[in-house]
Amino acid sequence: MKTALFVALLGILLVPVLGMSAMQLSIGTGPWSGGYFPVGEALAKVLNKHIPGMEAVTTPAVGSAHALELVNSGEVSLAIVGLATAHFGVRGQREFARKYDNVGFVMAGMDAGQSLVTRAVSSIKTFADVKGSRLAANAPASKALLLAALKLYGIGEADVHVTLMSFAEQIAALREETIDAGFLAVSPRNIDVAGLASEYPVRILGLDSTKAKLFEAVPDWTPVAVKAGTYPGQNQDLLVPGTHTAVLAHWQAESAMIYRIVKAIIEHGKE
Missing domain, CATH: 3.40.190.10 (Periplasmic binding protein-like II)
Known part of the structure; x- marks a missing residue:
């Protein structure tokens, strides 16, 4: 009723x-x-x-x-x-x-989630490791979401090199190693990210639980859960930056x- x-x-x-x-x-x-x-x-x-x-x-x-x-x-x-x-x-x-x-x-x-995706051999293991890295986001709103996540780890826009490029361009750049990490859509499941992960090992970064709670406190953003096994080689649940x-x-x-x-x-x- x-x-x-x-x-x-x-x-x-x-x-x-x-x-x-x-x-x-x-x-x-x-x-x-x-x-x-x-x-x-x-x-x-x-x-x-x-x-x-x-x-x-x-x-x-x-x-x-x-x-x-x-x-x-x-x-x-x-x-x-x-x-x-x-x-x-x-x-x-x-x-x-x-x-x-x-x-x-x-x-x-x-709720839609994005996160930094990098090669598994990269030294980037958490959001705190990206200082000086070449990153990419697909649009200004995506860049704002990325910068909000990085801010939780004490990293500002001046500490990274962010280029705007489409998701397809980011995946191509990851293959060619012309960027260190792409801020890609990962929830709902992205078949292009899954395809990339099936070609060679990748790492999808997650927010730690404390940072995720801080992220959730901001009205514009929300942490989004990505269950283990969503992507090849992803062996644990992740909380990633997201938006309603x-x-x-x-x-x-x-x-x-x-x-x-x-x-x-x-x-x-x-x-």
């Missing part, structure tokens, strides 16, 4: 929409080699299966900021966006030069369709 009431209220509160067809739906995710894209693909399958006539497709984005821009402009119907990115984006703060506030909150998404996510829609999205989408996710999300 509570779930049904929540969904009903959500449908009433959302403003009626222009940007969403009754039959076609585009879902802004993240890059193909990240964690948001497979979640978006799974979401599209659930909606196509359980909403008659629905034609949902995924639209890869460079990162959460790009996905927010796409849903703000109406180029996609929904977007999976990091909660911190949504917070700063609608206010025109941090990396955003203007407000992206033509959006509405639909529902909470999954949200599903957003354009502020004019059709309330009846939003209701059907949320209802389908709540009832069939475990599929």
